[in-house]
Amino acid sequence: MLFNCALIDDCVECTSSETPTRIKIPIQDILCIIPPHEGHDSGHSLVFFNSDSSSLNEPPNLKRIHLRTVPSKLVPDHLMLDTPTFHNSNKPIRLHFIISTASGTGTAKLLFSHIFQPLLSYLELDFYEVHETQSSQTITDLCHSLFIPQAEAGNEQTIVLLSGDGGLCDVIDAFYSSAKNIRATPNIALFPAGTGNAMASSTGLVAHHRAALMALLCGKPTPVPVFAATFSPGARYVQAGQTQSPTASELPCRKVYGGVVASWGLHAALVADSDTSDYRRFxxxxxxxxxxELLYPSDGSESHRYRGSVTLFGGNGQGQGNTRQAETLESKEHMYVLATLVSNLEKDFMISPESKPLDGSLRVIRFGPLPPERVMQVLSLAYQNGQHIQDSHVMYREVEGFRIGFDEPEGRWRRVCIDGRVIMIEEGGWFEVQKEKRHLLRILLSAPRE
Structure with missing residues (x-):
């Protein structure tokens, strides 16, 4: 069935002369217009999000209609003239979809069935593989068994992550920990399905489903900045919600690579404490x-003062070679110490307003012990376009790295967060973060049209 198409206000009205059918589509719900395929005479295809068919708990369906005419005003922003990022004229790039079944509230499978399966069908693409996570190790195992060997062999590949930040962090850590000689840098397309979605929020991929899909179809591959976190002997991963010293069965941890955040204090504690099934459903x-709960303990005690020494290295590009300019903060008590490579930890929580998408700048946000009401006030300002950095109690600075030495007898206050992973440092231990110089992965970002 072919439709005639007309622009009316902020909508497209499509009518069929064959049957009394009329479709009204908001322009913001149009994904793209696909030109006729070679050997087909069905006209252009208009692909759009059918939000009316989705419930509050489900993503919209992707639908298609064939057009007899295409309004000229739709062409500049919607006509897909370029070959998709994951395909070239010589051979198809290996396309992998990773569906993280445990991310966020568990919507990744619906996103794939409602959006990606129809899109791949409309594009007549069938050279892709789908991987569903079976455990927290699935993505790491895929990297070691499939993605890293392909990259080292020089085979181009695009990895579509239907997950939260954890999926990206698993890929980053696996590649930087194990890859030896990358001959073809993989492209990563993010489709946010997690709780915070910090990387997607910071790179403009959460405003609408269209943004993430257009990044996949015709986005610009951009190197992913990465940091390396090193720990003193005895540091171990801890399980979700664990607050005591780790058991002997917990995995040791000496070095972890990340691309989002490294923290100690309130942020690390709330990430660790909230990572349970009871909390995740919210x-x-x-x-x-x-x-x-951390700021207003149920036992009536005051919120914890985190004790340790914080040393900052080489702010604003200072420090060359093996010589690092170091500054140890005078205060030994802290409430919030966080370093990040991104601007937003959630869609509206702008923790580092001066950070630009994938600019490689590592910035530290720190403040000391404050009354709970003041802590909440400071953090609430982050939801107001990052105004917390203007508070006199907040330190905000670009650095090359930092080091924390712990002075905490109780294990729960020595937990640190690296991109959602929780690591507990042994008593008297330390951890250090440094920017990584290698670039082994790229993220697809929506490219502005000329």
Missing amino acids: GAERFRMAAN
């Missing part, structure tokens, strides 16, 4: 719930 609200 989505992003779980972080606020855990923060409330």
